[in-house]
Amino acid sequence: MKTSKTNKYLITAVLLGIIFHGTSMFFTVERTYDALIHLFFANHYATSWFEPWSYSWYTGFTVMGYPPLVHQTIGVLSLIGGLKFGMFTVALLGVVLFITGVYRFTKVLIPNEKVAGYAAIMAVFSSCFVETLHIFGQLPSIIGISILMHALPEIYKWLKTGKKIALFKALALLAVTVTSHHVTPIFGMVFFIFPLIGTVIMDAAREQVHSNKEITFSAFAKALWNKLRRIITFGACSLILIIGCILPYWINTKNNPITQVPIPHGSRDNFLEVTSSGLVFFVIPWGILMVFLPYFLYRFYSKRLLFFGFSFSLLFILGTGGTTPIPLKLLGENAFNILTLDRFTLWASIMALPLFGEFCYRFTDGDYKEILQRKWGAIVHRATGGFLAVAFIFMAVFTITLGKFRPSQPDEINMQPIVNFLNEDDHDKWRYLPLGFGDQMAWLSAQTNATTVDGNYHSARRLPELTSRAVERLENSKYRGIEGLGSLQQFLTVPEKFHLKYVFSNDKFYDPLLYFTGWHRLSLLENGITVWEKAGISPLPSILPKDDVPLFQKLMWGIIPFSTVVISIFLYLGSMLFYSYRKKEKKRLYIYENGPETQKGQGWLYGISIFWLGVMIVLASIMVYGIYVEKSVQLTPESVVTAYYDAIDFKEFERAHSYIYPASEKDISQFMLEVSVTDGLLSSYAKMDSIAVTVVDQNESTVKAIAKIKWITPLKEIQTTDTLSITKNKGDWFIVPEEVDPDIPPDQLMFESGTRFFNHGKRKITSEQTFHEDVLKQPVVEVTTAKMIQRDSTFYIVGSIQNVDNIPADIAVTGALYDRDNKEIARYNSQDIVKHKLLPKETTPFLIQFDITYDEEKLYQVPSNFEVQVKANVATTDLYQTVAPSQIDINESQLNGFLFNPSIEAATIPQLLISYYNENKELIWTEAVYIDESVRPQRKRPFSILLEDLELPIVLASHLDNVSINGLPNQSISDKVHPNRNKSGEKEFLLPVDNKPYSFISITTNAYIGNPR
Amino acid sequence: MRKLVSNITFWALIVMTAIIYSCSEKQKIEKTAIAADAFKIVTPIDQVVTKNGIKIKFQSYNNDDFELLEFVVSGTYGTTVLKPQLHQDQLAIHIPEVISQHSGIIEWKLIAGETTLERGSFKLLPNIKQLKTVENYVGPRSIIANERDYTMLVSIPVDSLDNMLPDQTVVQMSKQFKGDITTTTKKIQSGFAWQRIPAPLTTGRLITGSTLQQISSKELVVDIFPDIAVPFKITKSSNHNYADGNEIIILQTDQIKDSHGNIMTDGTLVTFFIKDDHDNSWQTTASTVNGYAFAKALHPQAPSTWTVKGVINGMVESPELNITFKSIIDEIPFSFSENKIVTIGPLTSYLGQLVPDGIPVQLKIDGSEIILKTHNGISTYTFDTKIIEPNTYDIQIKTLGITTTKSIELK
Structure with a gap:
């Protein structure tokens, strides 16, 4: 047995792999993008193996959209030690399979045990593998490619020798690949x-002739003809396997084609423009391998590996994403937008590993060692080797810790309090929505029975609200700007459609949106997550719809994947037994020469490699310099302004303070104090989207800079234009701080008494339905006006509502439009243009906007009738009155005044509902204006609102015929509760406006209190 | 490998056998004619509901054919088919408790194949000797103290098996309001008794309950809330009447009541609309506590007269209240130095004290407007001759409701 000599490299590699990856994965895999999704799927299989329908995400989806083997394996292992045990075990298995896979793959490419051993060791620290496992967490992809690499020698054997056992083994392994990951075998093919x-074929052709030079096209064609039968047999069988093993997947793909609007992915970016994507999807996966590109190309384009050379080049190009237009052209629009292109880079770098192994072998042990030592001397050679090794391992360590330095996920959330909350008092009978959870939302889903409208496997989405938007998840919709928030708003505005009652907020960014769409805070869980609730949502029905599939598909899905593994193991065990009784003989499968012929062109290669190394070093230096320049921002006025706002945006106030002009005598303590008293939409709930700095009247040492900034807030996009004075001091530019408002509030100590409300809910502690005596009467509200109006081609319902009851009300207003045949055209709820919580006798205007999209076939329809339904429930929170509009003065188009806060709560985000009236003092329009900064107790916040030349909308209908309150006709309420309604306070105090299409306006105030006392 | 194959074969065999066996089960029962009088049951009579089921014995039967018999029974909760059972040489049908515990008419039919041998019906009566409780429902749970509104009390007494009691059973329905207890006797009709309770004209809590013999209902409560408010008056309270822009004025209502003298519920919203003689508007709100609403506003910074009205939207409003604010200064101190620095102040208030920080001072020069804020009563501005041409200008200064114009020469 000769193998023992070379096996030690492999054993070293496997042990190193287990130690390196095995210890680090416990700190990384849970924070990856994908691992928890696979965990969620695994949990599905662990609880219902043969049922492909999962209700947990997207109001129900089929798990047949992803090959099940890896998930099922984790699921089975979870029965022993829990889901995470299963995940780590499979990850460890992936590590071992990958290392051994590279070993076997190398032996096909370069039949040298030592080279293969070197390649295996390199595979352990290969940065692309480290990234795929520790940053992306793509377990099925890793298992898939590893098994495929194991299959390659068997395929080679079958094609070369025609041994049937090799064919069986190859097909069995291919089946395992197919059932673990669908994309790998298709592209792997x-x-x-x-x-x-x-x-x-090349090898076969080579055997027929005496030297490489003699392999001509005709010799190659002849060899191809000889092998054609085997190739076709293998091709046909593997095609059957790819289709057959995951047949339900293909059926599902055909029945539910992906209608998703393309979701942006970093791997499709232009890496030169978006350097962060370039780093993650190009620089890191290639790592040190990039230096050896000339060697790889030289070796790949030698005659034997020519075809791998083509494949490698193609993979390399596809991996560059949107940097060049080639990948888009090669893959086509559709595939380009669905596939994530990082996998091509992964495969390309895996393909390069054997050659890298070979190079390392030649460099440390083989011919290059001799050549280079002769050229450079032994010390330089060793030092170079050492440097390369350190750089290679450094790259791996850097990659593994990337998640630590640039966190892509929120901090780990303790899910137990949320799981407990959902289990309590049947809370899981409603859907929930996590916000700001990152990929950990999958981990929550795996632990609870409750279902969510969100999800983390985009291809499985079916709700048009989700598929029509390029939003990754609702949970992180803020990263998709206004479009993402628009999608989230749809769910928050019409939660009853989805039985969505609870929102778990881990990111206060979304809180104002929740407040203004009518949600209220319930409690703060002990893990710091805020629970928001919407009143009056009906629970999920006990039977939910699902797309059932025939039994045979369920059986195939449940049985085949594991069978492929069992069959493969049997086949390998069988052949091991078989071989162990026979005398081992080392048989070369093909002629491999490493004689003088390989030395051809070495001189060229050396020259090019050295040149390339120089290029790489220059590029790396440019990168390092770029990082340095980015750090020293005070070199120009523009960059200091950008950096200042960047620091403010990321709440790095110490850094922001370092850009403040030192002579301004604003020390950090004063600066932080000023920061701590600013609050509001702009300073606490905005994310900077873009900044443009222009410099005006520049001279030697002072500059005026105008910063135009676009901010994304949960409620609207804000454009601000700030003018800053910049001053030069000792070569660096600094920002001269602005003065703070010197206004002093009148009173030091304030007294306030008021009414607060509390509702027990269930008085008796029982999980039975709430008792009759504990059910509160729904408050009686009255719609006082309602109009269906049209503006351009959009329809609206505008009106006003008063809580005529003696108890506070939480209202949800639904509007519906009907055509001439009384068929419903559209239905929506009032979003933020309404006050959702009303004190007794309080009045609010409301506006419902209908986004009707007309397809070409459907004619443009003007609705002829409308309906308004108001649902009122008892409100106990968010009723506090904070801001008073003061000294309001309408000066042509400018509405000026200030908000005064007479209360003892800070109005974090004041909202002004501005209603417009025609000359008859009839309400025709309402809009919401948010004041960007908060109003603290007893302080003023001046505002100035530009009154647009709002054209009068067309009033299509104006009546209260189809208005119902809690299911009762509005008129009956009006007759009973308040038959003698008068005009008090409704018309007398409207503010007159001159020279506008409308004649009067009125202001209703509302405010989000971020930190209630 | 071989073992695996044999294992698979073994399981396949078992499955096959199971399938064949299950198919062979479906033997058809042969139909034989049964004489109409071969079977006769002891006709069940009207009886009280029971938890133990009802056993119906056969008067005559034969032991051979009874398996062909089926007893179809329809009760309040649906229909089922029962099979007679031979137990200790006695053939009997057992009507299960799910049927026997609900009162109502039970229809039955004894059939054999397609022929009906016997049919009939009997009543299951509620057990009036074993009563459980009186279920009460009242609604709406809150009503308004006026002549229009009322609530309704419904009593459903039930026996121990939750059956409603027969008509004409007498229930005592009671209510208590402010110490007055009224008891009405009502007869049950279709299982329940009901009563309308007109709203009392004073607010409070109305408590209801019902009794029947030894059994009673739970206590149910109806809240009586006040009716629409009647006009109220407003007053103001403030420490002084100077327009210094830094004092809180409290606008307050008197106790707001409805036409029957009931005080408004706490939390009722009152809005105060304010207009001044410069065409500016204010708006401030307050919710009532014990009928009183206190709203706060900030004194204006210019001498002015406010006209205030308190309003409950669409319902009532107060008469107007006029408030006059006096100016705190007569003239604006002004100085100009170094040909470019303008100093306004020190501005002093009604006692000669410095005005509070943050009073806005408006400068108008050459069509552009500059707003300054006072620090320790003073605000200064330095003109930059790079921005504004050196020349002689008239500047207009406006603060605390006073405007003056000064001429300066910029150099």
């Missing part, structure tokens, strides 16, 4: 197996 077939 093109990028790994096709070149392998080419190589086999």
Whole structure:
């Protein structure tokens, strides 16, 4: 047995792999993008193996959209030690399979045990593998490619020798690949197996002649003809396997084609423009391998590996994403937008590993060692080797810790309090929505029975609200700007459609949106998550719809994947037994020469490699310099302004303070004090989207800079234009701080008494339905006006509502439009243009906007009738009155005044509902204006609102015929509760406006209190 | 490998056997004619509901054919088919408790194949000797103290098996309001008794309950809330009447009541609309506590007269209240130095004290407007001759409701 000599490299590699990855994965895998999604799927299989329908996400979806093997394996292992045990075990299995896979793959490419051993060791620290496992967490992808690499030698054997056992083994492994990851075998076929077939034919052709030079096209064609039967047999069988093993997947793909609007992914970016994507999807996966590109190309384009050379080049190009237009053209629009292109880079770098192994072998042990030592001397050679090794391992360590330095996920959330909350008092009978959870939302879903409208597997989405938007998840919709928030708003505005009652907020960014769409805070869980609730949502029905699939598909899905593993293991065990009784003989499968012929062109290669190394060093230096320049921002006035706002945006106030002019005598303590008293939409709930700095009247040492900034807030996009004075001091530019408002509030100590409300809910502690005596009467509200109006081609319902009851009300207003045949055209709720919580006798205007999209076939329809339904429930919170509009003065188009806060709560985000009236003092329009900064107790906040030349909308209908309150006709309420309504306070105090299409306006105030006392 | 194959074969065999066996089960029962009088049951009579089921014995039967018999029974909760059972040589049908515990008419039919042998019906009566409780419902749970509004009390007494009691059973329905207890006797009709309770004209809590013999209902409560408010008066309270822009004025209502003298519920919203003689508007709100609403506003910074009205939207409003604010200064101190620095102040208030920080001072020069804020009564501005041409200008200064114009020469 000769193998023992070389196996030590492999054993070293496997042990190193287990130690390196095995210890680090406990700190990384849970924070990756994908691992928890696979965990969620695994939990599904662990609880219902044969049922492909999961209600947990997207109001129900089928798990047949992803090959099940890895998930099922984790699921089975979870029965032993829990889900995470299963995940780590499979990850460890992936590590071992990957290292051994690279070993076996190398042996096909370069039949040298030592080279293969070196390649295996390199595979352990390969940065692309580290990234795929520790940053992306793509377990199925890793298992898939590893098994595919194991299959390659068997395919080679079958094609070369025609041994049937090799064919069976190859097919069995291919089946395992197919059932673990669908994309790997399909593209693997093109990028790994096709070149392998080419190589086999090349070898076969080589055997017929005496030297490489004699392999002509005709010799190659002849060899191809000889092998054609085997190739076709293998091709046909593997096609059957790819289709057959995951047949339900293909059926599902055909029945539910992906209608998702493309969701942006970093791997499709232009890496030169978006450097962060370039780093993650190009620089890191290639890492040190990039330095050896000339060597790889030289070796790949040698005659034997020619086909792998083509494949490698193609993969390399596809991996560059949107940097060049080639990937888009090669893949087509559709595939380009669905696939994530990072996988091509992964495969390309895996394909390069054997050659890297070979290089390392030659460099440390082989011919290069001799050549280089002769050229450079032993010390330089060793030092270079050492440097390369350190750089290679450094790259791996850097990659593994990337998640630590640039966190892509929120901090780990303790899910137990949320799980407990959902289990309590049947809370899981409603849907919930996590916000700001990152990929950990999958971990929550895996632990609870409750279902959510969100989800983390985009291809499975079916709700048009989700598929029509390029939003990754609702949970992180703020990263998709206004479009993302628009999608979230749809769910928050019409939660009854989805039985959505609870929102778990881990990001206070979304809180104002929740407040203004009528949600209220319930409690703060002990893990710091705020629970928001919407009143009056009906629970989920006990039977939910699902797309059922025939029994045979369920059985196939449940049985085949594991069977493929069992069959493979049996086949390998069988052949091991078989071989162990026979005398081992080392048989070369093909002629491999490492004689003088390989030395051809070495001189060229050396020259090019040195040049390339120089290029790489220059590029790396540019990168380092770029990082340095980015750090020293005070070199120009523009960059100091940008950096200042960047620091403010990320709440790094110490850094922001370092850009403040030192002579301004604003020390950090004063600066922080000023920061701590600013609050509001702009300073606490905005995310900077873009900034443009222009410099005006520049001279030697002072500059005026105008910063135009676009902010994304949960409620609207804000554009601010700030003018800053910049001053130069000792070569660096600084910002001269602005003066703070010197206004002093009148009173030091304030007294306030008022009414607060409390509702027990259930008085008796029982999980039975709430008792009759504990059910409160729904408050009686009255719609006083309602109009259906049209503006451009959009329809609205505008009106006003008064709480005529003696108890506070929480209202939800639904509007519906009907055509001439009384068929419903559209239905929506009032979003933020209404006050959702009303004190007794309080009045609010409301506006419902209908976004009707007309397809070409459907004619443009003007609705002829409308309906308003108001649902009122008892409100106990968010009723506090904070701001008083003061000294309001309408000066042509400018509405000026200030908000005074006479209360003892800070009005974090004041909202002004501005209603417009025609000359008859009839309400025709309402809009919401948010004041960007908060109003603290007893302080003033001046505002100035530009009154637009709002054209009068067309009033299509104006009546209260189809208005109902809690299911009762509005008129009956009006007759009973308040038959003698008068005009008090409704018309007398409207503010007159001159020279506008409308004649009067009125202001209703509302405010979000971020930190109630 | 071989073992695996044999295992698979073994399981396949078991499955096959199971399938064949289950198919062979479906033997058809042969139909034989049964004489109409071969079977006769002891006709069940009207009886009280029971938890133990009802056993119906056969008067005559034969032991051979009874398996062909089926007893179809329809009760309040649906229909079911029962099979007679031979137990200790006695053939009997057992009507299960799910049927026997609900009162109502039970229809039954004894059939054999397609022929009906016997049919009939009997009543299951509620058990009036074993009563459980009186279920009460009242609604709406809150009503308004006026002549229009009322609530309704419904009593449903039930027996121990939750059956409603027969008509004409007498229930005592009671209510208590402010110490007055009224008891009405009502007869049950269709299982329940009901009563309308007109709203009392004073606010409070109306408590209801019902009794029947030894059993009673739970206590149910109806809140009586006040009716629409009647006009109220407003007053103001403030420490002084100077327009210094830094004092809180409290606008307050008197106790707001409805036409029957009931005080408004706490939390009722009152809005105060304010207009001044410069065409500016104010708005401030307050919710009532014990009928009183206290709203706060900030004194204006210019001498002015406010006209205030308190309003409950669409319902009532107060008469107007006029408030006059006096100016705190007569003239604006002004100085100009170094040909570019303008100093306004020190501004002093009604006692000669410095005005509070943050009083806005408006400068108008050459069509542009500059707003300054006072620090320790003073605000200064330095003109930059790079921005504004050196020349002689008239500047207009406006603060605390006073405007003056001064001429300056910028150099």
